[in-house]
Amino acid sequence: MTPMELETLVNRTNIEPRPYQARIVSKVVAMLEGRYTNGLGNLEPAARSAMIESPTGSGKTVMGLLTAKLLQERHGVRVGWVAMRRNLLTQTAAENIEQGINVEPIEFVSMFDKTPATNIDLLIVDEAQHDAASSMAFLHNRIRPRWILGLTATPFRADRVKLCFDKVIKDAGIHQLIQDGYLAKYHHFTIPAFDVETVADFYLREPERWGKTIVFFRKLAECHEFAQRLEEQGASCETVTGSSDREAQLSRFRDGKTNVLVNCMVLTEGFDCPDLQTVFCRDSAKGPTMQMCGRAFRKHPDVPFKQVIQSKLTRYPFTKMATAQEQHLWQEDEWRTLTVNPMINIANSRARMAIANTDVEIPLYIRRRSVGFPNHWTAETLPIN
Incomplete structure (x- = not known):
């Protein structure tokens, strides 16, 4: 071909x-x-x-x-x-x-x-x-x-x-596709733990920050408990399972009638929603982590930055797989933020180019030692001729 x-x-x-x-x-x-x-x-x-x-x-x-x-x-x-x-x-x-x-x-x-x-x-x-x-x-x-x-x-x-x-x-890879503009840039948030109470508390504290959200838990009972906590506080949340009316649930989510979807693994594959803003990713192995977090990286003009939330206990923070534009860590009841300086990559690139284009000449005393001059001679005592 x-x-x-x-x-x-x-x-x-x-x-x-x-x-x-x-x-x-x-x-x-x-x-x-x-x-x-x-x-x-x-x-x-x-x-x-x-x-x-x-x-x-x-x-x-x-x-x-x-x-x-x-x-x-x-x-x-x-x-x-x-x-x-x-x-x-x-x-x-x-x-x-x-x-x-x-x-x-x-x-x-x-x-x-x-x-x-x-x-x-x-x-x-x-x-x-x-x-x-x-x-x-x-x-x-x-x-x-x-x-x-x-x-x-x-x-x-x-x-x-x-x-x-x-x-x-x-x-x-995903990092390169983000840098090239094919996938969305993202902000990473680290919370103390990933249990129902903690995740629900962080979502309800700032629902406007998270926007359209999906949440992953390990057990179905955790999903139901989480949805109940949100609904008691007036947030719209649905639990997606293998036996639920998934198409109707996803339709309501895409239309903005539901703000949050919670599930175990059903939405890790084949779920596409470009205006999805936030993923709360449970602690898991590398493969499931990539699948869960990956739900958020399709680009949408109304969502310039996607958001990934993981616990500090996870073995696979997504920042190891792709650099976040901003990193937020919850400490002492507030977000501590680390912003990536956009000039760093430019400075690194310029430094690499400068090094590559620099002519390096081995010092005279090293060159002379390499051809048999006595080891005790120094730069000051070496004959110039």
């Missing part, structure tokens, strides 16, 4: 791929077709499977659909798209049409489907960190596709089960 082929396809759609998206799509197609040349100039064998690792909000669905369309036009492949949650399949089907990519035919398959279509050549696995699950093993054995493409922001599992893909394609 040449860049012209990708450009020709894109011109027929409603999208303008970001530079990293075009690079990733071109690389994936080349790897699957056996045309990829590595950094050493060697042609690598064709891959049967590849995984795109890219942050939440970076447009993995678009990259997956563009890859599918290119392979469909070049090889006539029949495409299957599998996801753990049906709302993800619905969103992908809508995006395929709305963006004018028009992958057709395409089969949408639930990860738990026991009788999936088997006439599939390219199987795309959304949220591919679930690919090691037993339900996915069943689908792979039944469908047996020619190619497999995984999409994920978190290519690792808490149970340490290994994901098996021939190739992993990474380009820009």
